[in-house]
Amino acid sequence: MADDLTLTRLNRIIQGDCMEELAALSDESIDLTLFSPPYDGIRDYKKNWSFDIVELGDQLYRVTKDGGVVVVIIGDGTRQFAKSLTSFRLAVSWVDEIGWKLFECVIYHRDGNPGAWWNQRFRVDHEYVLIFFKGERPKTFQKDHLMVPSKHAGKIYSGTDRLTNGGFKRITPKAVNPLKCRGTVWRYATSNTEGNRLKLQHPATFPDKLAEDIILCFSQPGDIVLDPMCGSGTTCVMARNHQRHFIGIEISPEYCEIAGKRLAMEHQPAEQQTLFYGI
Known part of the structure; x- marks a missing residue:
């Protein structure tokens, strides 16, 4: 278990800048990080937020345990018919400049809008799930639930x-x-079909099942799961509901409130409430 710097932040949604809050976490204290960063202005967050891709990867490398995993759900915008290559730049810079290893690039296939007609390009119905690990190999890999x-x-x-x-x-x-x-193409219904209106108050969400699948594959009960840009709190809710500790960081007070409400409302089954042990 991590030392006091990280322990004081367990099982909390922390309102603040992710780079400042990551700097306060202990070295090699996080087992799994799962997040989707804002990219290419695809969603209007009503904030002028920005972050340095390489600096973020460097901080995550420092706080991740040997064998720990970081999963980034990301895509690419299009400007004047050309893709931004944001996802590819992130992957190459993290591997070449920081030392991460790319375990796999999974395609998150999501259904496009029914009947959507795009005149000058293909309909975009996927994002990338970039899975990085630190060290020689991931310390946890369990895919029975993915068969x-x-x-x-x-x-x-x-x-x-x-x-x-x-x-x-x-x-x-x-x-x-x-x-x-299952392979490397994972298909999920889009998040707006899940019926969680509280979650959908955030403009950019990913499916609960996607978060659940990753958490079960790359972490163990009692592990610490981090989301440095936690938005509506999906990673934190799924981690809590599967007996993992969580740390959520979110710069927006509004989204922190949404994540907190979800944690209060979306309880795991009663027989699973042996939560937050091992501290």
Whole structure:
């Protein structure tokens, strides 16, 4: 468990600038960070907010434990027909300039508006889920809950696989497993279909299930989950409901209030309320 600098901030939504608040956290005290930064002016937050991508990644690297993971949900804006490349710049700068390693780039596939017609470009129905880790490998990786049914479950699979040298290897016939890995394209309904009107008072949210899937995959009960730009509090709510500690940082008092109300209202099942142990 982390030392006093981080312990005093556990299980709280902190109103403040994320860079200032991150500086107050202990070195190597965070197990998992999950957040979606404002990018490219796609949403109007009614604030002139800005942050330095590399400085943010550097602070997160300092506070993350060896084997810890940072997940960034991000996309790219379009100006004069050209993509901003914000997501790609973040990934390259964090790896080349800071020392993060990119575990995977997952595609978050979200349904576009029904009947939407875009005359001069493709409809955008995805964002990137950039998964970084510190050290030799992620210390937690559990994907049982991410498995999906196999279309050909029970059928006998045979044939050949291509080898790296260009040759072929015959596969021993075997039955197809009932479940298979979800892969790197994760499909969720957009957040505005979830029916949580309190959450939707924030202009840019991601699905509760997306946060839940990441938290269950890359953290353990009792771990500390951080969201440095917590908005409506989705990461914090999902962490709390799965027996993780959380730290939420948000610069807007209005959004802090929304996140606090969600934490008060969206309770985990009673049998799971063995929360905040291990301090």
